Structure formats: structure tokens, C-alpha cells
Amino acid sequence: MTHRDFEGWEEYCRRRAAAKEAGSPDWARLPQSRDVMLAEGGKLYFTGIPCKNGHISPRDGNRNCTQCSVANMRAYYERQKNAV
Ligand SMILES: [Zn+2]
Incomplete structure (x- = not known):
């Protein structure tokens, strides 16, 4: 266990x-x-402070909220799907 x-x-x-x-x-x-x-x-940390979209969730090394990342990824794939 690492010391913190x-x-x-x-x-x-x-x-x-x-x-x-x-x-x-x-x-x-x-x-x-x-x-x-x-x-x-x-790879993740948790501040307990809501992101700008109101999610309480861990953040990654780019300070992105993980729930926002998932939502963004989903929106991206939806766009790709609709583009075909
Ligand atoms: Zn978020």
C-alpha cells in the first residue's frame, strides 16, 4: 500500500x-x-465536487469527469452511426 x-x-x-x-x-x-x-x-481521482454538468464522479488525468467522458463518447458514436 502506498503512503498518502x-x-x-x-x-x-x-x-x-x-x-x-x-x-x-x-x-x-x-x-x-x-x-x-x-x-x-x-488514473482517476475523486474530489466529491460536481463537474460543470452536475455529475459527482471520479475525474481522469485531464480533469475530465468520467460521466461526461462516457456521455461524450456515446454522443460521438451516435454521430458516427447516423453518419453512415
Ligand atoms: Zn460530468
Whole structure:
């Protein structure tokens, strides 16, 4: 297990509550920030703060919300399908 500076109970509880609210309590175990994620070599982090579209979900190394990425990908494939 890698060492991670503890973010503090207040911050941890906030993220844990947000993760639980979103239906995925495991997200609270993700790094709390992109810097921590990069330091650990991970691919996702979870801030518990909603993205601009209101999703509470992990973000990737480009700071993109994963739910937005899925939605964008789906829209892309729909466009491809309709273009044929
Ligand atoms: Zn989003």
C-alpha cells in the first residue's frame, strides 16, 4: 500500500458522503486530488465536487469527469452511426 498524506477528516468525510450519495462509496478511496493521483501513478481521482454538468464522479488525468467522458463518447458514436 502506498503512503498518502491524509487529507483530514473533514475533507475525507465530505468526499465519502459525496461518494455514498452518488452510489459508489468506493470512490472515497481514490486520491483526493490530481497531484496525489499522479504521485501514486493512478488514473482517476475523486474530489466529491460536481463537474460543470452536475455529475459527482471520479475525474481522469485531464480533469475530465468520467460521466461526461462516457456521455461524450456515446454522443460521438451516435454521430458516427447516423453518419453512415
Ligand atoms: Zn460530468
